[in-house]
Amino acid sequence: MFWNRNALKKSFDKKYKNKFVYAKAQSRGSGSNEQFLFTEAYEVSGFSYESFVELLERGQIYIDLRIGQYPDGRTHDHGTGFRIREADQFLLFKLNRRIV
Secondary structure: OOOOHHHHHHHHHHHOOOOEEEEEEEEEOOHHHOEEEEEEEEEEEEEOHHHHHHHHHOOOEEEEEEEEEOOOOOEEEEEEEEEEOHHHHHHHEEEEEEOO
16 A cells, blocks of 8 residues: 555645544443543644654554454445554654643
């Protein structure tokens, strides 16, 4: 799979142009009975595309082909995603401020 670097940068700039909150939670139960206990929250902003490319080239970001399957056997495509270890996420943003 190939992406044009400029097109990929434009997509990230559009998606991460503002601040957002990243929350961590513990969960219990499942389905409609699932409950969450939020334990930490971070305000992040200033996405660095240059850091993204560097981490991708170093193998610290992974490409995830997100194909799912319905119970009746039909498949559905959730698109392509990127995964990064939680411990490395702070490397992608200039601001990582714990708020809870």
